[in-house]
Amino acid sequence: MRGMVGSIEQVFGMPVRIVSNSGVSLASSSREAPLCAMINEEPAGRRACGAIVSEVKRLRVTSSEGATHGCFTGARYRVVPIEYEGGTIGRAILGPYLPPSVESVPDTLLAIEGIDPARAAELLPHMARATEATAEIVSKHLVAVLDVILWSGHKALLTSKMHIASIRESYRELSEKNAALEQAYERQQELDKLKSNFLATISHELRTPLTSILGYSEMLVGGIAGELTGPQLDFVQIIQAKSDQLLKLIMSLLDLSKLESGTVMMRRSDVAIGVVLAEAASTVAPVATKKGVTLTVDAPGDLPLVLGDPERLRQVFVNLGENAIKFTPPGGTVQMVARQMATEADVSDEPGMVLLAPLRQMVEVRVADTGIGIPEAERDKVFDPFYQVDQSSTREHGGTGLGLSIVKRLVEAHHGTVHIEGHEPTGAVFVVRLPASRPSAPPSKAAISVRFA
The missing domain is CATH 1.10.287 (Helix Hairpins)
Known part of the structure; x- marks a missing residue:
């Protein structure tokens, strides 16, 4: 509203003030007429101006057309009500402005103590002048602009309240x-x-x-x-x-x-993964031999040691071996192959840190079979407890679906990972990766190559 009343004054040359119903000034133009400034320099003039302004602010306007109020300077004020949605919410005050009929300093101004008649006559022509018709047009324009501002502001307020209510x-x-x-x-x-x-x-x-x-x-x-x-x-x-x-x-x-409860006991030590694979293979070898499945183990002698519980690791590969044999038809093969590999260590997300990160030594064991394979969409689900790829009542292969879930939890307890890959042309490959033991630990040195047929 301050910008609006300032633009009205620039266009029409008349001061504008917006006040509330209680007389509180909400917005006003900043320019003061030279004659008014001179009058306010004198104590009597300042008191007279204050009295006129108070009367104008308290002026009761009953008509939407507005009302006028005279000033001892010969100027006039035009007061129009500001109405919105059937109620009066404030008043707009135009002035002071001089009617064209006032050409000399009125006696009411000269009667104020301390007023210099010559200076008053010099400053009087610099006051804004307007006819009553012009003042009425300006007041109507001002009310129309205020109505638009009020409407848009009110709608914005309602929208904001609705938005806040919606958020709440x-x-x-x-x-x-x-x-x-x-x-x-x-x-x-x-x-x-x-x-x-x-x-x-x-x-x-x-x-x-x-x-x-x-x-x-x-x-x-x-x-x-x-x-x-x-x-x-x-x-x-x-x-x-x-x-x-x-x-x-x-x-x-x-x-x-x-x-699941986190109460499983882990007795960690440096473990040669080739020895663990050989023990696991010897455990499941009778089942493989009885079914007619060839089981082989291959672990080079330069593999690093793994820090873990040998009994729990043996349980991992026994479960994987039994699972592979169960889904491999007679005449098929199951291979347990270990190798050393290096992966990037976990680092922060700061730029450049990945370039400085050391490589982490891992031992990878691949348990591959030539069985029926696992569909790609089912490979993540088979590690869930009690999950069966074939859940029909007539499924060919038995089991409770606990073995692979136990495998995953035991591997993760050793800070490793396990996932499934396809094995062309048929079968599946379970890939277990375990972090190598401390760098100072010597390699196992014992190469393992076992075949059960």
């Missing part, structure tokens, strides 16, 4: 959803903890009687309770084999619950 409502909804998610997350953590405790408890309780079943079946096979007939021996051996399968499942559940 969105924030409220988001806060409620966050609170609900937090509660659900806490509940999920409680359920996960209960599930892990349940798995650990039930697995332990199942393993105790199962150990007795295995022990007594072994004694029956050994003839401690007397010689068994052919069918009796077959039945007991079936009981023993199925008990072994059930024990493996229970042990897998125990391992999974320990890994």
